[in-house]
Amino acid sequence: MSCIEDKDFSIVDAGCGFGDLHGYLKQKSIPFTSYTGLDLSPSMVQIAREKTGCEIMECDICREALPQADYYICSGAMNILSRFETYLFIRNCYEACNKGFVFNLLMGEDDSLVYNHFYPGELQDLFDELGAEVSVKTGYLEHDFTVFMKKVKV
Numbered sequence: 001m002s003c004i005e006d007k008d009f010s011i012v013d014a015g016c017g018f019g020d021l022h023g024y025l026k027q028k029s030i031p032f033t034s035y036t037g038l039d040l041s042p043s044m045v046q047i048a049r050e051k052t053g054c055e056i057m058e059c060d061i062c063r064e065a066l067p068q069a070d071y072y073i074c075s076g077a078m079n080i081l082s083r084f085e086t087y088l089f090i091r092n093c094y095e096a097c098n099k100g101f102v103f104n105l106l107m108g109e110d111d112s113l114v115y116n117h118f119y120p121g122e123l124q125d126l127f128d129e130l131g132a133e134v135s136v137k138t139g140y141l142e143h144d145f146t147v148f149m150k151k152v153k154v
């Protein structure tokens with residue numbers, strides 16, 4: 001979370017699954033003011049509610065209105081989406097954040113029948129269209145990269 005320098009900020013965990021990010025943030029003493037999870041799976045939503053005690057919403061991020069938050073974070077949830085859905089997911093999360101969107105994707109040729117792969121440069125047109133200040137981190141895990149899309153103040 002080194003790209004987030006704020007103190008006291010709101011987070012939406014997009015594709016929160018069981019809400020494990022909430023526990024990680026608490027363990028690392030990250031000073032967030034509120035955590036909201038979004039997931040499409042009713043069973044994951046229920047488990048995340050029980051684990052976190054936070055607001056966890058059943059939500060289709062590609063098709064529904066999203067709650068506003070300072071930061072959106074997504075770890076792994078886009079790996080099984082189509083390429084079109086991935087672009088839509090990124091756009092929707094970025095538009096719903098006030099300060100930035102952090103996400104990771106699988107890196108490589110998109111030749112899997114199950115998983116979605118990208119090279120960071122393939123997303124540049126979307127980043128430019130949205131007017132985001134972007135930083136990309138690679139090299140921490142084979143076949144993975146993380147993007148921080150920072151909102152630019154105008």
